[in-house]
Each structure stands twice: as C-alpha cells, then as structure tokens.
Amino acid sequence: MIRKKIAAIIKEAGDRCVQKGIFPPETEIKPIIEIPKELEHGDYSTNLAFSLARSLRQSPEVIAKALIERMDFEDVCTKVDVAAKGFVNFHVRDEVYRSALKDVVKQGVESFLPDVGEGRRVLIEFVSSNPTGPLHVGHGRGAAVGDVLANLLRKAGFDVVTEYYVNDAGRQIETLGRSVYLRWKEIRGENVEYPENFYQGAYIREIAGRMIAEGLPIPEEEPEAVRFMARYAAEVVLVGIQKDLEDFGVRFDNYYHERTLFEEGHVDGAIEILRKAGYLYEQEGALWFKMAEKGDEKDRVIIKSDGEKTYFASDIAYHSQKFARKFDILIDIWGSDHHGYIPRLKASIEALGEDKERLKVILIQFVTLLREGKPVGMSTRAGQFTTLREVMDEVGKDAARFFFLMRKSDAHLEFDLDLAKKTSNENPVYYVQYAHARIESIFRLAREEGIDLAEGSEADVSLLVLPEETELIKGILRFYTVIEGGARSLEPHRLTFYLVELVGSFHSYYNKVRVLKNEVSLTKARLTLLYALQQVIRSGLEIVGVSAPDRM
RNA sequence: GCGCCUGUAGCUCAAUCAGGACAGAGCAACGGACUUCUAAUCCGUAGGUUCCGCGUUCGAGUCGCGGCAGGCGCGCCA
Structure with missing residues (x-):
C-alpha cells in the first residue's frame, strides 16, 4: 500500500518534468520500485533515472535531481535523495508505517x-496420479504445491477450482486388472508366472484377497474377470488415494474421470475438430497429428493402427473440455519428467483454436528423502517406493507440507526426514x-x-x-x-x-x-x-x- | 545426437514484477546469553573467482554465445 503511494509520487514528478519541458513529451514514466537491501538506501528506491538516461541523453544523476526537485513527498517521506549516481532513494516516515x-x-x-x-476463473489440475497404486512422495510434493497455490490464488482474488484427473480408461488400468487377476489365481492355489511389468506392490495381493473375503461375484471368463477386477481395484485404490490426500489436508473440488471423456464423446469431438481444421492425416493405418509445424519435434499418433486411442487423444479432449467449461486460466501441475509433453499439449490447444498462453504448466522436480544424511532408496520397480502415507506418519502433516514448499518447484528437493522431526x-x-x-x-x-x-x-x-x-x-x-x-x-x-x-x-x-x-x-x-x-x-x-x- | 532444467559459502538454499548499490539466510564450526513475556529462542565470529571463457551494458549471479558437470525427456508407452 505504501509502494503505491511512492509510485504515485514518482509518476507525478515525472509528469511535471514533461510539462515543464525538461523531459520530452513522449517520455514514458514507468517506474520500477524496489526495496533496497541496505537499510541506509532507504525504504524504497527506483532506478528510473538510469532507464531514462539513454533516451534523454542526460546523465542519470541530473535526471534524478530534476525528478526530486519536482517531487511532493513530504506526506510520505522524510527525505528523498540521489545515491550511487542516479538511484532515487525514498526514506519513508515511521508514522506512515x-x-x-x-x-x-x-x-x-x-x-x-x-x-x-480480479475474479478470473482458474482451474488447477494436480496430482492426477493413476489409480493403480498409492501416492508416493513425489505426488505429495505436487499435492502440496497445488493445494497451496490454490489457497494462495483464492486469497489473491481468483476464482479457483481444483481438479484431479483420473486416468481410468487406459492401458494401465487393464494392467492393474491383470495384476489383481494373477494374484487372485495365486491365492486360490494356482501356479502363475507374474510378469515384471505388472504392479508389484503388496496392495495388489491385498485387493485380490479382499475380493475373495467379500465374496464378490467374479466372472468365469478371464477377459470379464480382468475387467471386473480392474474396475474394482481402481476404485479401491482411488479411495485410498483420497484418504491419503484428505489426511494430508488436500481436498479436491472435482474428480474428472477420463472414462467420461469417452462416454460423452468428447474424444471423438476433439478429433473431429482437428480433422476439419486439417491437422490430421493417416499413415500406416494410424491417425497422426501434424505437430512438427506447430512447434513440436515431430508428428504424434492419436489413434493407433489397432484402433486404440492414445493417451494424447484423451488429453487433447480433456483440455478442450477445460476451455469449454469457461476457465480463464488453466494450471497443470506435472512431474518434471513430463516436460517434453508441454510443446505437444500447447500445440494441440492452438490447433483447437484456443490461446495456448492460457495454459500454465508447473513442473515438479523429484524429491530425495534423506535419512541420517543418506538418500532413501525409492525404486518403483521393486515396489518399495516410499509412500506419502509413510512420510506423513513419520514426520506429520505440518512438517511434510512445509518441507515440500521450501524449494521452488522446478528445483530438486532434499527432504531430510530427521530434520523434519526435530523440535528445534x-x-x-x-x-x-x-x-x-x-x-x-x-x-x-x-x-x-x-x-x-x-x-x-x-x-x-x-x-x-x-x-x-x-x-x-x-x-x-x-x-x-x-x-x-x-x-x-x-x-x-x-x-x-x-x-x-x-x-x-x-x-x-x-x-x-x-x-x-x-x-x-x-x-x-x-x-x-x-x-x-x-x-x-x-x-x-x-x-x-x-x-x-x-x-x- | 537433439531439447528442457539445474550449477551461488563445507552443506541446503535466497537474491522480488525477466539486469541495479558491498551477493544474503539457515545448518554445520567456533565463542557467548536461561533468578526475565516459553532457551522449540537469541547475540557474536569466521566462511565467496556466483562452474569456466567470451560478449552486450553506465552496471551481469541475472541477458547472449561457446564450453564443462549433473538431472530429465526425446515410442503406434502412459
């Protein structure tokens, strides 16, 4: 609030200089005001004189002095002076503070x-972890950043909606179903070979066991059984995720299911728009998006030759829907390993006829957990990743949230578990x-x-x-x-x-x-x-x- | 190979709206402060070629180019 007063004072003095013919009439007075690091340099300062020096062909010092001479600062400042050959320093009255x-x-x-x-509508999409396993620490960081950003923007006058995008239509869900199916067979005494690319966590077996315990009507035929289990497991996992998030203090306004994009025809709709606009072509039985001319490295497949739509296709549809839902600004929070995806998504937004600048992507760098100064192993493959739940249980919600916000999001974060528990x-x-x-x-x-x-x-x-x-x-x-x-x-x-x-x-x-x-x-x-x-x-x-x- | 991110004190990081004044904190180290409103705190000392080089500028940690080092990404995967 004081800054505004200072800005007004500078502006006024500048305008006076223009009126008096000291500055040429077209001179633009756009002062940048900063808070000096040194206390002696006053409370606020501006480098306006430097930025005008070139066009006015005058030394910054002369310009600064001309400004100060025509300045009405008495109400706000005790003094305003020139320092370091052109900085204008404002010393604010203590009474003003x-x-x-x-x-x-x-x-x-x-x-x-x-x-x-100013009341603009913002959609923040974050976490959006596939319902195929529990949240790990990386998701936790994304959750903290997204939730706090939402709180922050709300305080700053935005109309914010938070959303979790549930990938419940793709390949991974099928793999989830198959994983449960195999463990289920295993529990029933059958000998199975469990592929390495299936989900390895203990929760898979638990879900299978639970289905048996609850006596669910599991279909006879394998394809039906897999589909049945996929749905069931995704539901169970998602409920678990929601519980984790709730305990972490994160509550979403909305859960948007990928499946609904298909069910309501939005995926086909988006493809149709792109086709009409001439962005698509067929080659070797697949449908391609002309991306290279839109800034991406190469063209990308939207419908595979086996007829299945790619993840990219539903993502285009999803973002198209975000715009259709009348949001002014879209914020996506992703793990930084997805950064290569940004040009693609922006290009597709442009192709849909929307303003790609309205999408802001925040990338979250990885988290390294430290215990006794040493990194804690987090290999996903072995299924022994550290979950958000474990970290929360260990250090508490408060410490976890605070620690996730102690670095800017695109920087690696070292999370010292011992430090987070210290009471000093x-x-x-x-x-x-x-x-x-x-x-x-x-x-x-x-x-x-x-x-x-x-x-x-x-x-x-x-x-x-x-x-x-x-x-x-x-x-x-x-x-x-x-x-x-x-x-x-x-x-x-x-x-x-x-x-x-x-x-x-x-x-x-x-x-x-x-x-x-x-x-x-x-x-x-x-x-x-x-x-x-x-x-x-x-x-x-x-x-x-x-x-x-x-x-x- | 190409692209994105990062490189600042021994360690972890700042440096404000894309350039401003002598590059700042915390931790660790060392030395101090509890008969006082909570010592879960405070005060002090020391610590730097901002990865290297060139350039732009009145002025560069910040911008440009070229290196070096690390991370990530470049699929009819998701």
Missing part, C-alpha cells in the same frame, strides 16, 4: 490482500509455529494482568519508536507483496521463505524487548504490534495448510 499497522489491526489483515485475480530452531516448521505460540503466550499473560486485546486498536502506536518495531511493521506489510508476487509468478514456496524470515525478526525482537510489565500504554502498543504479526503468521500458515498452535 505505524498508521498502516493501525489500519491492519482495525480492518483485519485479510482486508488488504491484493486483488490480482533448525526445523523451520517449528520455528514458525513457535513464534505463533510465543505470541499467544504473551497474550495469555496480558489477559491475566487485565490487559485485554480487544482494546488493542485503541493503543497509541506512536510509542513504537524502536527500529526493530519499524522493521517488524515492514515485515508485516510485506505479506501483501509476497501474496501478490506469489500469485503472479505461481510460486507458492515464497510463502514459506517469507514466514521464516518474518518470524526470525520476531524471535530476535522477543529476546531484546519486553512486551509486558512496561507502562500500560507501551505494553498495549506492543501488544497491538504482536497482534497484527500473529494474524499474518496465522494467515500465512493457513495458506500453507499448516496448523498454528497456541501452545507448544
């Missing part, structure tokens, strides 16, 4: 959230939660002394004169910048970084400054500051989906 704090306390932290979305400042989750609990503890004692927080908004915040206090207020206000930046760049991990940093300055303040047992007016002022701080921490943790305990 204090009154911003007052606004936040009075109206609530959330009432100042930036409206980035080394563990960022506890570090943040502890700050929340600590503040609450101060409030409890204050109440015992008869100082009620409800009076907080009447406190005299002008008593908050310590530099640490101004820094804390700045930290609180930065929440809005982080939400805005995170929503714009689709980077939910910024939130965890922010929280750790914010809370760090609180712990430091706590050790240095007494809140209670001062003059009542000063105590109240400081309680007010902590009140706003706690609200921000709680709101931030809520977005991340981590609990904010009152006691630890």
Whole structure:
C-alpha cells in the first residue's frame, strides 16, 4: 500500500518534468520500485533515472535531481535523495508505517490482500496420479504445491477450482486388472508366472484377497474377470488415494474421470475438430497429428493402427473440455519428467483454436528423502517406493507440507526426514509455529494482568519508536507483496521463505524487548504490534495448510 | 545426437514484477546469553573467482554465445 503511494509520487514528478519541458513529451514514466537491501538506501528506491538516461541523453544523476526537485513527498517521506549516481532513494516516515499497522489491526489483515485475480476463473489440475497404486512422495510434493497455490490464488482474488484427473480408461488400468487377476489365481492355489511389468506392490495381493473375503461375484471368463477386477481395484485404490490426500489436508473440488471423456464423446469431438481444421492425416493405418509445424519435434499418433486411442487423444479432449467449461486460466501441475509433453499439449490447444498462453504448466522436480544424511532408496520397480502415507506418519502433516514448499518447484528437493522431526530452531516448521505460540503466550499473560486485546486498536502506536518495531511493521506489510508476487509468478514456496524470515525478526525482537510489565500504554502498543504479526503468521500458515498452535 | 532444467559459502538454499548499490539466510564450526513475556529462542565470529571463457551494458549471479558437470525427456508407452 505504501509502494503505491511512492509510485504515485514518482509518476507525478515525472509528469511535471514533461510539462515543464525538461523531459520530452513522449517520455514514458514507468517506474520500477524496489526495496533496497541496505537499510541506509532507504525504504524504497527506483532506478528510473538510469532507464531514462539513454533516451534523454542526460546523465542519470541530473535526471534524478530534476525528478526530486519536482517531487511532493513530504506526506510520505522524510527525505528523498540521489545515491550511487542516479538511484532515487525514498526514506519513508515511521508514522506512515505505524498508521498502516493501525489500519491492519482495525480492518483485519485479510482486508488488504491484493486483488490480482480480479475474479478470473482458474482451474488447477494436480496430482492426477493413476489409480493403480498409492501416492508416493513425489505426488505429495505436487499435492502440496497445488493445494497451496490454490489457497494462495483464492486469497489473491481468483476464482479457483481444483481438479484431479483420473486416468481410468487406459492401458494401465487393464494392467492393474491383470495384476489383481494373477494374484487372485495365486491365492486360490494356482501356479502363475507374474510378469515384471505388472504392479508389484503388496496392495495388489491385498485387493485380490479382499475380493475373495467379500465374496464378490467374479466372472468365469478371464477377459470379464480382468475387467471386473480392474474396475474394482481402481476404485479401491482411488479411495485410498483420497484418504491419503484428505489426511494430508488436500481436498479436491472435482474428480474428472477420463472414462467420461469417452462416454460423452468428447474424444471423438476433439478429433473431429482437428480433422476439419486439417491437422490430421493417416499413415500406416494410424491417425497422426501434424505437430512438427506447430512447434513440436515431430508428428504424434492419436489413434493407433489397432484402433486404440492414445493417451494424447484423451488429453487433447480433456483440455478442450477445460476451455469449454469457461476457465480463464488453466494450471497443470506435472512431474518434471513430463516436460517434453508441454510443446505437444500447447500445440494441440492452438490447433483447437484456443490461446495456448492460457495454459500454465508447473513442473515438479523429484524429491530425495534423506535419512541420517543418506538418500532413501525409492525404486518403483521393486515396489518399495516410499509412500506419502509413510512420510506423513513419520514426520506429520505440518512438517511434510512445509518441507515440500521450501524449494521452488522446478528445483530438486532434499527432504531430510530427521530434520523434519526435530523440535528445534533448525526445523523451520517449528520455528514458525513457535513464534505463533510465543505470541499467544504473551497474550495469555496480558489477559491475566487485565490487559485485554480487544482494546488493542485503541493503543497509541506512536510509542513504537524502536527500529526493530519499524522493521517488524515492514515485515508485516510485506505479506501483501509476497501474496501478490506469489500469485503472479505461481510460486507458492515464497510463502514459506517469507514466514521464516518474518518470524526470525520476531524471535530476535522477543529476546531484546519486553512486551509486558512496561507502562500500560507501551505494553498495549506492543501488544497491538504482536497482534497484527500473529494474524499474518496465522494467515500465512493457513495458506500453507499448516496448523498454528497456541501452545507448544 | 537433439531439447528442457539445474550449477551461488563445507552443506541446503535466497537474491522480488525477466539486469541495479558491498551477493544474503539457515545448518554445520567456533565463542557467548536461561533468578526475565516459553532457551522449540537469541547475540557474536569466521566462511565467496556466483562452474569456466567470451560478449552486450553506465552496471551481469541475472541477458547472449561457446564450453564443462549433473538431472530429465526425446515410442503406434502412459
């Protein structure tokens, strides 16, 4: 909110320079405002003078001075100066921060959230793991990123729908059915050869056993039995996945089944559109999509020569449906091993006549679990991958979610299981939660002394004169910048970084400054500051989906 | 072979809307702080050729080109 004021001040000064003929009339005043790293460089700065220097054929310093001379900054800043040969530095009045704090306390932290979305409709599709086995840690990371991004975008004014795409039509489901079928035969005493590419996990046998225990009417003939078991197993696995997700704090608005794409004719419909638009051709009995001319490496098959449609075909139909469902922005969250798929999907969206820029793909890099500093083996082939459930059981939901968001999603993540369980400042989750609990503890004692927080908004915040206090207020206000930046760049991990940093300055303040047992007016002022701080921490943790305990 | 991602302190990572001021944290190391609102905390010290080279620019960790190293992808698989 202060940033906007600074921007207005610069703009005004720039316009005046144009009016007075100091800058040529066509000069565009689009200031980039940043927060300097060095405190001495003020609260905000702009490099506008540098960017104008070339077109104005003037030194940045001269331009900067011309700007400042025509600047009305008194209301917001104590001083504005030129540094380092052209940077314009703004030193904001402490009162401005204090009154911003007052606004936040009075109206609530959330009432100042930036409206980035302006009501635009966003569909976030994530996890979308095939219902052929339990979720592993990689899916967990995707789930955390997707869920937190959804929370973040909602706070930032988007109309968000989350969706899980269930691949229940393809080959893998058939393999699942066959896997169960073989284990079923095995349990009944038959000798079977179990192929390596079948699902290896113990859950396959369990499902087979369960079918027997429940006395289900299993068809006589093998093809029917396989189909029956595929359906049954997919259902069981999906329910398990949903349970895992729920315990992980992730709830989807929608489950979209691939099968419905076929049943409702959307796959044929999409193919028809592409055919009419001239993107398809037949060769060697298969139907091909002309991709090479659309930016992909080569042409791709949509219908195989055996008549079966490829995964790609249903994906085109699915995304076509997403557009048909009137979403402004589509966000897909995939494992980074699918990155080669992006040009293909974007090309097909373009071919369907939609704007491919409206699809944003977020790639999730792999997770390496560490125990005692060593990577934990995760070979899928042996069926001994680490499941999300195991990690959750071991470190808890809060730590798991927080840890998944401690790196930007396209970077490898090392997940230190021992660290996630530690209850010390080394563990960022506890570090943040502890700050929340600590503040609450101060409030409890204050109440015992008869100082009620409800009076907080009447406190005299002008008593908050310590530099640490101004820094804390700045930290609180930065929440809005982080939400805005995170929503714009689709980077939910910024939130965890922010929280750790914010809370760090609180712990430091706590050790240095007494809140209670001062003059009542000063105590109240400081309680007010902590009140706003706690609200921000709680709101931030809520977005991340981590609990904010009152006691630890 | 071609394409995408990554390379920053011993380790794990930052560096804000695609270039800004002296590259910042945490951990580990070392030295300190509990008769005080929760020590699950804090304060201090030390730690760097931002993988290498060239280029663009007033200015490069950031942009371009060329290397080097690692990960991933390039199927009528899903």
